[in-house]
Amino acid sequence: MAKQTRFTFDGGAGTYLGTAILGALITVFTLGICYPFALVLTERWKAKHTFIDGQQLVFTGSGTGLFGLWIKWFLLSVITVGIYLFWVAPRLQAWKTTNLEFANLVAPLQAFAASSAGQNQPVNIQIS
Numbered sequence: 245m246a247k248q249t250r251f252t253f254d255g256g257a258g259t260y261l262g263t264a265i266l267g268a269l270i271t272v273f274t275l276g277i278c279y280p281f282a283l284v285l286t287e288r289w290k291a292k293h294t295f296i297d298g299q300q301l302v303f304t305g306s307g308t309g310l311f312g313l314w315i316k317w318f319l320l321s322v323i324t325v326g327i328y329l330f331w332v333a334p335r336l337q338a339w340k341t342t343n344l345e346f347a348n349l350v351a352p353l354q355a356f357a358a359s360s361a362g363q364n365q366p367v368n369i370q371i372s
Contacts, residue, residue, distance in 0.1 A: 299346045301347065305339065
């Protein structure tokens with residue numbers, strides 16, 4: 245009997261291999277300058293095949309959105325002789341996480357999205 249879980253992933257080796265090869269080619273032929281575009285390609289593949297409670301994820305980030313950050317991080321790493329690289333990994337992960345969303349929100353998540361967007365009325369709670 246298979247364990248039931250809230251998280252599922254349906255990606256296969258064939259599509260991953262194609263995505264990984266394309267990302268590597270983009271990175272190698274541009275000498276790493278277009279790595280942000282390869283990263284976005286890979287993140288979109290991951291999100292497309294990831295489901296949480298039956299809801300598909302979608303990656304909304306773009307290569308151009310990451311490109312400016314990538315150049316800034318590269319220059320700061322050169323200036324600090326590589327010390328800034330310790331800050332790049334967490335910032336890159338934060339960028340990836342903030343650009344990850346559900347493809348279609350359903351009832352419980354729509355209620356959360358509406359309340360987090362400030363569309364709900366404040367609730368007064370009295371404790372006696």
